[in-house]
Amino acid sequence: MSSPSSPVRDALFSNPLDKLASFSFDEQVARVFPDMIKRSVPGYSQILGMAGVIARRYVPEGGRIYDLGASLGASTLSVAQQLTHLEQLEIIAVDNSQAMTERCQQLLTETLPQRPVETCCADIRTLNYQPCDLILINFTLQFLPPEDRQPLLDQLFAALRPGGALLLSEKVHFTDPRQSQLLFELHHDFKRANGYSDMEISQKRTALEDVLRTDTSEQHLQRLKEAGFSFSSQWFQYLNFASFLAIKGGGQGDDNEST
Numbered sequence: 001m002s003s004p005s006s007p008v009r010d011a012l013f014s015n016p017l018d019k020l021a022s023f024s025f026d027e028q029v030a031r032v033f034p035d036m037i038k039r040s041v042p043g044y045s046q047i048l049g050m051a052g053v054i055a056r057r058y059v060p061e062g063g064r065i066y067d068l069g070a071s072l073g074a075s076t077l078s079v080a081q082q083l084t085h086l087e088q089l090e091i092i093a094v095d096n097s098q099a100m101t102e103r104c105q106q107l108l109t110e111t112l113p114q115r116p117v118e119t120c121c122a123d124i125r126t127l128n129y130q131p132c133d134l135i136l137i138n139f140t141l142q143f144l145p146p147e148d149r150q151p152l153l154d155q156l157f158a159a160l161r162p163g164g165a166l167l168l169s170e171k172v173h174f175t176d177p178r179q180s181q182l183l184f185e186l187h188h189d190f191k192r193a194n195g196y197s198d199m200e201i202s203q204k205r206t207a208l209e210d211v212l213r214t215d216t217s218e219q220h221l222q223r224l225k226e227a228g229f230s231f232s233s234q235w236f237q238y239l240n241f242a243s244f245l246a247i248k249g250g251g252q253g254d255d256n257e258s259t
């Protein structure tokens with residue numbers, strides 16, 4: 001097996017496949033994942049970079065952080081690198097794919113020997129959440145059945161300490177069909193520019209069809225509000241990918257403003 005940190009090019013959909021199975025986060029995907037996500041998700045590296053910056057603002061000494069749908073721990077890594085000044089810190093990286101969790105553990109041990117991270121192979125809908133200061137849920141909610149999204153956000157809100165933050169990133173669609181179509185097409189152009197062929201793009205789209213279901217930004221903001229967040233804001237958009245920051249009121253300097 002290659003080292004989890006050596007880059008492997010994603011060519012999973014480069015040959016015509018007779019029968020397209022639904023996309024799953026198995027060993028094959030875990031092996032090429034860093035290359036796949038970098039070439040497929042516009043703004044991925046900017047969001048990861050900001051995850052670390054956001055963590056510096058919301059995580060105190062002795063704080064606890066969850067990274068939900070952690071895959072290979074890229075968000076965890078960004079956060080840990082920004083919090084080296086904190087001696088006591090608990091980071092829990094959760095994913096329900098065994099292939100991802102095993103690789104994640106190996107990778108984090110290799111790259112972050114000084115900061116142990118707990119990796120946990122579990123479904124984020126059934127985890128027993130402990131009080132925490134920051135929750136990262138980057139490109140994961142979109143894989144849950146839509147009816148499970150609000151109950152999960154309610155749970156996450158309950159687990160956050162007052163003043164804690166939730167960073168949610170997602171692929172989105174738009175209420176205006178022309179905007180949806182244009183940004184959808186530009187996203188395909190983005191993938192083509194990153195070396196994916198039309199066949200790869202179309203086969204992956206088919207494999208993801210029933211697995212990844214998007215919401216609009218308005219739906220996300222409404223859910224965050226319903227969960228109880230006193231403030232939430234879409235701080236980032238790159239084509240049809242967006243990121244939201246939601247704060248649980250009651251922390252220092254909180255003015256209970258809502259958007």
Ligand code: GEK
Pocket residue numbers: 025037068069070071072073074075094095096097100122123124125137138139140143144
């Ligand atoms: C990153 N956040 O690199 N419970 C736990 N994990 C789940 C569940 C679930 N119910 N459903 C899906 N996953 C990462 C990228 S990838 C995004 C996240 C993408 C996991 C799934 O196994 C996969 O590893 C991850 O969510 C989504 O910052 O591939 O587009």
